[in-house]
Amino acid sequence: MAKFGVGKTVGTLGDYLREQRLSAQLSLRQLAEQTGVSNPYLSQIERGLRRPSAEVLQQLAKALRISAETLYVRAGILDPDDGEVRSVELAILADTGLTERQKQSLLDVYQSFRAANPHHEEESDD
Template identity: 45%
Template sequence: MSEQRSDEGAGRSATDPWLTQMDALGGFIRAQRHLANLSLREMASLTSVSNAYLSQIERGLHQPSLKVLRSIADALNLSTEQLLAQTGWMRGDNGRRADAEQYPAEGTVPDTEDVIRRDPRLSPAQREALLGVYRSFVAGGASG
């Protein structure tokens, strides 16, 4: 049954950009949780969110509230803004994503992002998750 859900998730995200973004957010959260060496159960304890719900967020099946994103960010020692950028909710005054403000001119985005986008071995959701992790590291290194 879980294999069927995974297949459905992959098919639905390919057709809906918002669902692709939720899949990417979930992948980003999962990657950050693994980097923090936390189990779902430990993260649930830190966030006061059930491990079943966290699992569904990581699989892109649910859109978390701002309150849940804040608790996840705190548990992972990230800024809420980093998670908001992953959801596409963090935008600048001109409607662009916040990360676009750092590289406003076309073609000035670092080559690493272009290589990730063109890697045929990655699915679209994996590309977005990897780009999210990469951007969080770059943003974290610039601020501290």
């Protein structure tokens, strides 16, 4: 689930971002100025043509005054049903010392380890 996919998830993300921008009464140009992201790139995100990085999502969340976690879930980066995992994933995504590629690699490794091990609840049945 950590990988981005251009398609329904990104399109849904774009629609959500457009709704949030309009409810904040911001033009694309104004949002671009607040986030440091180019106007054409924001337009492509809203139309589902581009997949934003976690860093861009953080900038958008801050400018729109919404939760970055919400955007991560809508972008398909986080699983909305696993709160225990979310804190680890959020820490990775928030680390400014890592590149986007490094963040994605860490998320992939973490999720593969979780998938390979029995669920925590099953282990604690004493």
